[in-house]
Amino acid sequence: MQLLEIECLGKKLRLEGSMAGWQELFWDDQCVSQINANADGDVFSHKFSLQNEQGELPIELNGSLQWQPFALQFQLLINNELIHDNTLLEKDIEQRQITLGEKQPIKFSLVGMAGLGLKLLKSAKVIKVLFAAGSLAAYSWLFSIEFAIALILCLVFHEYGHIKAMKYFGLKTKGIYLIPFVGGLALSDDKINTRWQDIVISIMGPFFGLILSIACLIGYWLTDIEILAGLAVFNALLNLFNMLPILPLDGGHVLKSIAFSINSKVGLIACALGAVLGIYISYYFGLALLGFLLAIGSIEIFFEYKRRHLSQLLPLNRYAQIVSAVWYVVTVGGLSAIIWLVGQTANDALSLPLKILGS
Numbered sequence: 001m002q003l004l005e006i007e008c009l010g011k012k013l014r015l016e017g018s019m020a021g022w023q024e025l026f027w028d029d030q031c032v033s034q035i036n037a038n039a040d041g042d043v044f045s046h047k048f049s050l051q052n053e054q055g056e057l058p059i060e061l062n063g064s065l066q067w068q069p070f071a072l073q074f075q076l077l078i079n080n081e082l083i084h085d086n087t088l089l090e091k092d093i094e095q096r097q098i099t100l101g102e103k104q105p106i107k108f109s110l111v112g113m114a115g116l117g118l119k120l121l122k123s124a125k126v127i128k129v130l131f132a133a134g135s136l137a138a139y140s141w142l143f144s145i146e147f148a149i150a151l152i153l154c155l156v157f158h159e160y161g162h163i164k165a166m167k168y169f170g171l172k173t174k175g176i177y178l179i180p181f182v183g184g185l186a187l188s189d190d191k192i193n194t195r196w197q198d199i200v201i202s203i204m205g206p207f208f209g210l211i212l213s214i215a216c217l218i219g220y221w222l223t224d225i226e227i228l229a230g231l232a233v234f235n236a237l238l239n240l241f242n243m244l245p246i247l248p249l250d251g252g253h254v255l256k257s258i259a260f261s262i263n264s265k266v267g268l269i270a271c272a273l274g275a276v277l278g279i280y281i282s283y284y285f286g287l288a289l290l291g292f293l294l295a296i297g298s299i300e301i302f303f304e305y306k307r308r309h310l311s312q313l314l315p316l317n318r319y320a321q322i323v324s325a326v327w328y329v330v331t332v333g334g335l336s337a338i339i340w341l342v343g344q345t346a347n348d349a350l351s352l353p354l355k356i357l358g359s
Contacts, residue, residue: 001312003072006084008059009050013076019067019315042066068317093314094169094193154212154235155184158242161208162186165201194314195257199324202253203331209239210334217338229350233342237353240335243328244281245274247300254328256304261315272301
C-alpha cells in the first residue's frame, strides 16, 4: 500500500509497503530503493543517489513504521541536509490522495461493475427515476403497492446510512440507485484508503436499518398500528440478510476487512467459509439471486488475495478489529431481537420472518 508521498527535487517521492515488511521507494515512478519482506524491525532506511551538475547527490529516507496503531515517522535528507521531518497517523492516511505507480489489475466487484455501467449513462437523475419506478413496479407486482412503497423507503434509509458514512470520511457521493429485484446501491466517486472506512461505510447501512426498525417498533407499541410492526420486522429481516458474512453483502465486507487485517491467509479462509455458507443458504431457500451475488463475491475474494501485497488499504489495528466485531454482533443481535419480539404476536404475517429464521 502507499505509505508516503512527498516532494523531492521537483518530483514525487513515493513509499510503498506491506505489513510483511516489504517496501519500495519510487522517485517519479522509478524504483530507486527496495527492502525485502524478510527485513527485521520497524526501522527502515532507503538510500539512493541522483545525478546533477555537481555530481552525485546522496538522498536518504529514514524512519520507523508501526502498523497497529499506525504511525509512520520519517526524515528526508538531501546531501545530508534535513528537508522533511514528520509523523503520519491513520487520520492522515484516510485523507490522502492515492497515486498509482504501475497500472493495477482491474478489481471486479458488484459495486464497481454497477458504477462502471452507470458512468456510461449521461443522465444520472433520469436513471435514478427510471430505476426507482422500475423497483416500485417490480415490488408492486410481487406484493402490493403499499408494501412496495414501504420496502423502497426501507431500502432508501439503508442506503442513506452508507451515504452518511461516505460523507463523514469526506468522500464524494453519487447518490442512491434502486435496482429492481436486487435492492439498492450507494455510490461514491472516491476510493477508500483504510479498512476502517470500509467497515464503517458497510455497516452503517444495516445499522441505520436497525434504528428504523426500533423506531417503527416503538411506534407500534404506542399506537397498535400493525403496519408499523410489519415495517419493523421485515426491515429487520432485510438488513439481517445484508449482514450475512458473504461477499458482496455488507456483512461480507465487514468480515473481509477484519480477516484480511489479521492475515491474508485468515482473510482467504474466512471469506471462503462465508461463500460456502452463502451456497448453502442459496440452495436451501432457492435464492438464485444470492447465487449470482456469490459468483461476483468469489471473484472479489480471488483478486483481494491475489493483490494482498499491493493493497492500498491500511489494515485495522487490534482495537479497531475488536470494535468492528462488537459493532457487527450488536447490529445482528438487535435485528434478530426485533424479529423475535414481533414474531411472538398471533399475527401469522408478522411472525413469518421468525419462521424463516427458525427454519
